Amino acid sequence: MTDQSAAESTTPVILELWSDLVCPWCWISKRRVEAAVAAFERPHDVTLRMRSYELDPLLPVGERMGVAEHLGRKYGGGVEGGRLMNAHVSDVALDDGLSFDWHRAVRANTFDGHRLCALALELGGPALQSAAYERFHSAHFREGLPIDDHGVLQRLAAEAGLDERRVAAVLAGDDYAARVREDEELARSMGVTSVPFLLANGHAATSGARSVEDYLALLRGVVTEGV
Structure with missing residues (x-):
């Protein structure tokens, strides 16, 4: 092409x-x-x-739950595991001009x-x-x-x-x-x-x-x- x-x-x-x-x-x-x-x-x-x-x-x-806690329950790793997942996507998103406030985000x-x-x-x-x-x-x-x-x-x-x-x-x-x-x-x-x-x-x-x-x-x- x-x-x-x-x-x-x-x-x-x-x-x-x-x-x-x-x-x-x-x-x-x-x-x-x-x-x-x-x-x-x-x-x-x-x-x-x-x-x-x-x-x-x-x-x-x-129903209110922090995103990190939700991810930790769904995929394993607890809250810390959820935080690591959030940190990864945040790093990727920077190049796309996007930012996330995971401390505030609720499911x-x-x-x-x-x-x-x-x-x-x-x-x-x-x-x-x-x-x-x-x-x-x-x-x-x-x-x-x-x-x-x-x-x-x-x-x-x-x-x-x-x-x-x-x-x-x-x-x-x-x-x-x-x-x-x-x-x-x-x-x-x-x-x-x-x-x-x-x-x-x-x-x-x-x-x-x-x-x-x-x-x-x-x-x-x-x-x-x-x-």
Whole structure:
């Protein structure tokens, strides 16, 4: 594949990124995919849509636990093991312009947050959806806010640019719940068991937080080779 052939192609690219709002590697992956799109020869022909995935769908709403303690229980090693995992991802994220405050971050159920991200996509397309993801990520990782609290979600969504009345209506009911479940079921049908997971034009896939160069190569491959 060549830069020239990618520039000459007329193939549009639809990127679908499965992600969770409390997954640091997902935030890193999102930023790297966006950087790859910006470096791509035809960035305006690329659409990035975020899709929902819950790492802990059974986590009770309102249950509060520090992220290090949670990781230590889930993967072993206790709180110290969780802290080491957090330190590693923090070191990696520095090159992507991201920082995390692990002393404040608390684990939270993300289902309602994903519903609001689906609302954002409907209200303002991928750009508003991206803004919602960024605001929720920042609230969780940098501000230690519980992003399963409806009052917190109401404020964060408004700050991201969503209509406050629509947000309140969604949080008061079950709108977009089916949309979130559809994303998760689609992921399961493809054998996805962890995120981030990126799908390009419905068939070219990559999992994990890859480099910007890897994502750029994927973009070019999709438009020049159909792979």
